[in-house]
């Protein structure tokens with residue numbers, strides 16, 4: 499990673515550490531409570547069975563990892579990884595059954611072809627080196643294993659989406675700034691990264707090039723997308 503990339507990653511980590519205490523409540527508020535249903539759907543699409551191993555990357559406060567747990571119980575395991583200590587501290591407090599590791603997901607410790615499913619919820623958009631992370635996800639998955647990516651999609655065109663764009667880029671940052679001093683910038687960052695993120699078809703193509711078979715599902719008028727990518731070989 500270059501010095502510039504490292505500096506950007508440090509800023510992202512600091513931002514998440516700063517918002518950690520309010521992160522879950524803000525998600526609920528700004529998504530009108532849809533975020534829980536999105537994570538549940540993502541966990542279901544991982545198609546895990548009892549005894550299997552799942553990795554939830556960019557796990558944050560552990561909410562998606564938590565949704566995976568019922569599928570692998572009683573003998574399987576869920577591991578959550580994140581590089582922001584304050585987010586992980588909340589995750590550990592919530593779910594002692596899950597192993598939460600502090601680490602950078604662009605460099606996983608796990609051996610090749612050792613994991614049954616990898617999930618990443620609202621994390622891919624935040625990565626400084628997305629390509630390196632996707633290669634790591636492919637590497638650790640066994641053939642037939644699934645990568646499930648839950649992410650905001652760039653809003654489709656249309657009148658309703660013009661209103662959504664206004665909400666995302668103006669209303670949310672203003673409201674967040676009012677609720678807590680300094681938080682507005684975190685939500686401006688959110689709006690910028692959502693707009694800059696690849697269209698679902700483009701991300702699907704990138705995953706296919708890596709060796710995945712991909713299906714895409716758009717949710718809630720297309721503002722969130724699920725990519726389900728099965729490792730081919």
Ligand SMILES: C[S@@+](CC[C@H](N)C(=O)[O-])C[C@H]1O[C@@H](n2cnc3c(N)ncnc32)[C@H](O)[C@@H]1O
Pocket residue numbers: 507510511514537555556557558559560561562579580581582585601602603604618619620621624625626
């Ligand atoms: C928007 S939060 C998503 C948290 C959680 N997955 C959810 O569904 O709410 C993004 C998380 O990605 C983490 N993150 C960003 N880049 C990372 C990296 N390279 N390695 C590990 N964690 C990273 C941040 O610390 C943050 O907790």
